[in-house]
Amino acid sequence: MLNPIKPDALPTENDPRWQAVLARDQAADGRFFYSVKTTGVYCRPSCPARTAKPENVLFHLSRDEAEAAGFRPCRRCKPNQPALREQHVAKVLEICRLLDTAETEPSLTELAVVAGLSPFHFHRIFKAVTGLTPKAYAAAQLLNRVRKQLAKSQSVTAAIYAAGYESNSRFYEQSPQLLGMTPSDYRAGGTHSRIRFALGECSLGSILVAASAIGICAIALGDDPDRLARDLQDCFPQAELLGGDSEFEQWVAKVVGFVEAPAIGLDLPLDIRGTVFQQRVWQALRQIPVGEKVSYTDIAQRIGAPKAVRAVAGACAANSLAVAIPCHRVIRSDGGLSGYRWGVERKAELLRRESQI
Numbered sequence: 001m002l003n004p005i006k007p008d009a010l011p012t013e014n015d016p017r018w019q020a021v022l023a024r025d026q027a028a029d030g031r032f033f034y035s036v037k038t039t040g041v042y043c044r045p046s047c048p049a050r051t052a053k054p055e056n057v058l059f060h061l062s063r064d065e066a067e068a069a070g071f072r073p074c075r076r077c078k079p080n081q082p083a084l085r086e087q088h089v090a091k092v093l094e095i096c097r098l099l100d101t102a103e104t105e106p107s108l109t110e111l112a113v114v115a116g117l118s119p120f121h122f123h124r125i126f127k128a129v130t131g132l133t134p135k136a137y138a139a140a141q142l143l144n145r146v147r148k149q150l151a152k153s154q155s156v157t158a159a160i161y162a163a164g165y166e167s168n169s170r171f172y173e174q175s176p177q178l179l180g181m182t183p184s185d186y187r188a189g190g191t192h193s194r195i196r197f198a199l200g201e202c203s204l205g206s207i208l209v210a211a212s213a214i215g216i217c218a219i220a221l222g223d224d225p226d227r228l229a230r231d232l233q234d235c236f237p238q239a240e241l242l243g244g245d246s247e248f249e250q251w252v253a254k255v256v257g258f259v260e261a262p263a264i265g266l267d268l269p270l271d272i273r274g275t276v277f278q279q280r281v282w283q284a285l286r287q288i289p290v291g292e293k294v295s296y297t298d299i300a301q302r303i304g305a306p307k308a309v310r311a312v313a314g315a316c317a318a319n320s321l322a323v324a325i326p327c328h329r330v331i332r333s334d335g336g337l338s339g340y341r342w343g344v345e346r347k348a349e350l351l352r353r354e355s356q357i
Contacts, residue, residue: 013054015059017034017059018054021051025046026046029083029086032060033061033063034059034060035057035069036057037056037057038052039052040071040072041075042063043076046083047077049077063079091117091125095115095134096137098114099138100141105135105139108134131280131283132280195239195241197210197218197229197232197242197244199225200256202259203260204342204346204350205221206221206223206228207221207228207256207259209251210232210241211251211271214270215270215271216270217321218232218321219322220232221342259350261353262290262353263290266323272321278318281316282319284299284303285325285330291355292329294330296309296332296333297309297333299312299330300312319341323350328347328351
């Protein structure tokens with residue numbers, strides 16, 4: 001015979017925060033605390049102690065609120081001290097600031113010494129917080145500086161050295177993969193670069209797929225195919241836009257197929273261009289499973305920047321690869337769909353399709 005639910009337990013069991021406590025969810029640490037009336041202590045949601053009876057549990061928004069109610073901090077999870085993830089985020093942000101200003105790229109060992117961790121442990125924590133390895137983060141930051149310098153320097157060579165490269169030969173070797181074209185062509189707005197593209201129709205309206213020498217650089221949805229083509233031309237006013245060949249048409253077919261049936265996945269090379277922060281956000285978006293939705297706040301916390309909710313929304317809006325970088329899976333904290341670069345109706349339809357998988 002099942003034990004009857006005690007009336008005093010209902011407020012706790014009906015509170016969504018109780019599920020986080022039962023799951024010992026580390027992602028909920030810092031969002032709230034809970035106290036146990038029978039022990040007189042308060043804990044983090046992830047506390048490893050034996051789960052208390054729900055009728056003895058109270059929830060608190062802050063440490064101060066819990067202590068004002070007469071509860072003392074748990075000795076196991078130490079809720080009055082920064083959570084382990086908060087400590088990791090603080091260390092990673094310190095390293096990111098170092099990489100943002102470093103004239104030469106520090107080695108993994110040097111970064112680990114600054115963080116006070118072993119190289120292996122530091123590498124794992126850095127990737128967990130940012131979604132990038134330290135080397136990839138440093139490379140993206142350096143590339144971002146080069147792009148800015150190419151736009152304002154008097155020469156390509158000046159831009160390369162001003163950005164922090166030790167030699168221009170090193171950058172020229174990497175530039176086709178990094179920029180999709182030579183530095184001179186990038187500085188001239190895409191002169192001599194070739195971008196293949198194709199326009200088509202899908203169940204969500206018109207679709208444009210474009211690719212550089214690196215991979216797919218744009219997937220756009222809309223009502224007017226001519227407008228989609230003009231927007232692509234605006235991105236690279238001096239580039240040579242070419243119709244796709246038979247191989248490229250197969251890429252387009254895969255993209256359209258993914259729009260129609262998200263469960264099939266999309267395995268194509270991507271040319272993802274953006275700031276380091278944008279790339280961190282986009283990497284986090286690509287890790288959201290099909291059929292799931294998260295909030296802008298969730299993404300901000302996942303990348304270790306909990307206060308950057310608006311910046312996360314801006315990165316979602318700047319995404320130029322519809323469905324490949326699934327910004328449609330990000331919603332407001334209240335469950336609303338918010339905006340979408342290619343129309344809220346399309347966002348709702350994409351989510352509806354994915355919910356049926």
